[in-house]
Amino acid sequence: MIKNNISRGAIALLVLSAALVGCTRIDGSAAPHTQLAADQIFSGGPIVTMDTAQASAEAVAVRDGKIIAVGSAAKINQLKSAQTEMVDLAGNTLVPGFIDGHSHFSMATTSASWANLSGAPVGKVSNIAEVIAELQAQAKRNGHVAGDWIVGFGYDADTLADGRHxxxxxxDAVFPDNxxxxxxxxxxxxxLNSRAFEAIGYDATTPTPEGGVIxxxxxxxxxxxLVMETAWFPAARALPxxxxxxxxxxxxLAQEFYASNGVTTIQDGLTNLDSFELxxxxxxRGDLYLDLVALGGSEDLDAFAADKEQYxxxxKRLKLAGIKLIVxxxxQGKTAYFTEPYLTGSPSGEADWRGEPVAPAEEVESLIGAVYExxxxxxxxxxxxxAVDILLDAHKKHLDKAGDDPRTVIIHSQxxxxxxxxxxxxxxxxxxFFSNHAFFxxxxxxxxxGPERANFLSPMKSAADLGIHFTNHNDYIVTPxxxxxxxxxxxxxVSRSGQVIGAQERISTEQALRAITLDGAWQYKEEQRKGSISVGKLADLVVLDANPLTVDPMTIKDIQVLATYKEGLKVYPQ
Incomplete structure (x- = not known):
């Protein structure tokens, strides 16, 4: 009898093991994994998987930083051991980690000492006097003395009551020595003020560079x-x-900031060689605990190409995803390049202004060919x-060099x-895409x-109807x-004034989440390991205080990130 009981127990163990080792997960779908016990089990709240094969679940099991099972709480709990961490969602919602479609990580590492000159709701500046006051306050906090550079970000003349730049x-009236x-x-x-112009060598004899505005x-x-585009590059290089x-x-600290917003994969949207070396x-050193995707600047293409194989x-969490080009x-600065003119002229008052390319079409074409090659x-x-016409023409000319699956990314496409x-x-x-523009x-x-062009801003619904994989982003530091x-x-x-900007291009909440999860992974060719709560993928997870799929759509922006996990490790709050 004892022998028979042992045999039955062994058989039961083998059956359970077979369910987990390369055959099926406990809810019946594929789950290659050789261990029985989970390191963590998440349950106790809605789980939005972003997996079309299984849109929701009661529980998720994680081992070695990967998801090993998704399904009912009863079945997932079979993977519990004495060492398993049971993460109670307490009614909160679990979603995949957010994948940054485009931002500037480098700005998060350098802007802590800058004055926030943004209008509401990002900042509190509403007129020129308040711009000056914020700069003065930041200079005092930084302990600036004569000669020190003073920098502010987020300045937007369209939010100022003065009606001018x-x-x-x-x-100069307030900062004659800085x-x-x-x-x-x-x-x-x-x-720039006079001291800044002196520092970069600008005066009345300085010609306006091609693709720039002075x-x-x-x-x-x-x-x-005011200087814009190529005319501002010398000032950008002067930033401390x-x-x-x-x-x-x-x-x-910058990673902590991203993690506090649920981001587990970060982009640095224009990385120079010095930043990449850093x-x-x-x-x-082991300082990166989130995945960092760098886009190398096109002016250093050869140097970045030399790093291509390793990155x-x-x-060690650093990836060189490709090369950034600017067309x-x-x-909002009225320097985007249109086929039809702006209705309100140029930044300096020129009529019939369509904007300008930052680089000539021939240069863009050459760069695209070189990148693909x-x-x-x-x-x-x-x-x-x-600008998109220039890119498309270049892409079509160099299709033979682009490879079978280039997934060329057009940043903003507004x-x-x-x-x-x-x-x-x-x-x-x-x-x-960059849908935050609709509000800001x-x-x-x-x-x-005019309404025809404005209402086709970031046309996500039209893109979805064509089966296009698209992402969405905030372009931090441009928007939050x-x-x-x-x-x-x-x-x-919805705009600041409450107008709907292109009602026909609104998308569902599920589609909007996909743009920062599964299609975010697609953009980086990582859809097999990120972007959804699916067996075999990384346990990059975010806990929200409400379910975006079930709240009033106008309250989605009020949802808070409670916790962020990178490959099963809690990285926010720490």
């Missing part, structure tokens, strides 16, 4: 303050950067339709045409572009890192 005279850079919210330009004093060639060990501390050193996939500017992916900044969307679908391109600048775009705000803007498309 701040200029060098406004800044160079001041007031960075435009688009991060495609800035307003606003001049009326009746004079003297720069008045952290030095020494502080750089690594800032990388840790990231490599941080990776070797084509993550090496045009920003629509080196076996790398192109991530191309193109906001408006004339004001494009239906025929261009159809080309995206034809060539398997990935538009990284929807009213501005209606004024500058808040991922739920990004979802909210895609679902509602």
């Amino acid at each position: 701040i200029n060098r005279d406004d800044l 160079p001041v850079i007031v960075v435009h919210v688009s991060f495609h330009g800035a307003v 606003v001049r004093r009326e009746g004079s060639n003297e720069p008045l303050g 950067l952290p030095q020494g060990e502080v750089r690594f501390e800032n990388i840790k 990231y490599k050193e941080a990776a070797e 084509a996939d993550y090496h 045009d500017g920003s629509p 080196k076996g790398m992916r192109a991530f191309v900044h193109a906001n408006a339709d004339a 004001f494009i045409r239906q025929d261009q969307l159809e080309d995206y679908a034809r060539f398997g391109m990935v538009p990284a 600048w929807g009213d501005v775009h209606l004024n500058n572009l 890192m808040d991922q739920l705000l990004t979802v909210w803007s895609a679902v509602n498309r």
